[in-house]
Amino acid sequence: MVRFKNRWLLVEFLPIPSTPQSGAVAQTIQLNLDGRQIHSVLKQSILSNYGDIGWGAVALSLSVKYFSPTTNICIIRVGREQHKIVWGALTLLDGLEYMRLIPHVVHVSGTIKHVQLAAIAHNRTVIARYRAMANAPVAYQDSYDAYLESSNRDIESLED
């Protein structure tokens, strides 16, 4: 029974611009991130905090599965034994060169199913927050609906 067990982390990145603004505004800042950049930044963080040994423990099972630029959500898969290392390295992450970030781990789970559900729920709350800020009337159709649909499809098509 040597099944390889994983942990799936749902991470939200909160950007902190160098000129302090109120939190609600800050979330609308777009980061030009993608999965590969996150992977490299995470690798740097693990290397500097845990060294080569830490990176070696994690490297084969670490992969960034999904990233959404609109809501700054990222789904990362790690092996179960090493997920604490990656979680710690994520917390100690400072940011990118041009912008500081707060990594906020929203959900940790052992199967992809629950991470998908958590991601979809989180997307909905973020979109609701954007809409509340925009103060639009309830039945107003905006681009967020289309975004929600497409992101739901992307998330659900994730495979192990």
Next chain:
Amino acid sequence: MFYDLNVPITTTTTSNSGSKKGKGKQPQASNSPQFTAAQLSAIDAHLDLLIHLGYTVICFNQTVNKKVDPKTHINVLNELLEKLKPRRGILFLKRLSVILDEDSEKGFGLINANTSYFNSYDILSLIPTNQATFALACLTHTLPSPLTTHIISIPLTLPRFPFHLKHTLIRTAIKNGAVFEINYVGALGGESDAALLEAGAAEANGSNAKRNWWAAAKELVRVTKGKGLIVSGGVVAQANLRAPRDVANLITLLELPQDAAHAACTSVPKSLILRAQTRKTYRAVFSEPTLVIPEGYSAPAPPITSTPTVASIPLPSSQQAVAIGGQKKRPREEDLVDSKQKQQNTSGTMSGQIGQGSDKKKKRKNNKE
């Protein structure tokens, strides 16, 4: 419920308060605005982030160097709380930290005469920087009194760990109800409170601070064996904030077991805040003890000359026992327990009574929670 018990607030007039130097000639003008609009909006943004990350109880911390002089010291947090916009569901607390060093060994204002002044703060804490003040903080200031300092915050980012953590001192402090605080800002190498930097209680250089922090925090965890620890922010820059679960994970890297790490973020601060409220009570007693007569207990029958009719009274049936017990029930329990539970077995009241009669220091758990 996640707690951040250390959100440092510095005021614009720190230069004024720093130059007391014992002369105390400049009385602080109490009507000068201590917070500019820019500072307020920065604090608001900081709070927004904290709430977004999931903290529900936030404690503002004002740091004072060396000693507290009631004539010149102003509780800026009172003003701050009035000026912040109201937020539902969030609890704000006020805390005072005093940095202790050699000069404060003789006394630093935490005396009985000043008690009424300190009542405006919810939590008091000390930051000792050498062995003598550490012993002072652990032994004398944790005893239950209106001036108990419930939090002892050891500076973790200093290059040479300033004093040897003696196990007996720490154990006494924890037994008296104090907790030791770990500020997670050091782990990230972020900037610490300006007052701490000035007083030399924190290291300015980021990477050195980080290394010292990991070493010192690990030592603190080892000596306290994971009990009596709380984790708090101490974060000045927004970018160093972290969600409470992330912080709990960081603390597990200090070889603290996972449940202890989670308790350090949730249950330990919760008990601490409740305990801190006992500063207003006599010797840290929580509740007013009430006399409880157990079910079926009857006063000893009057001697010899009693007639048979009188003697039959002390033997109530079980039905009556419930009724009698119900009348004699503590008024508190009637609020707490809803009617369904009242009719249930008598064993409920027995255990409730035992719980109250014993250790008065522990809070009686509300049935509904």
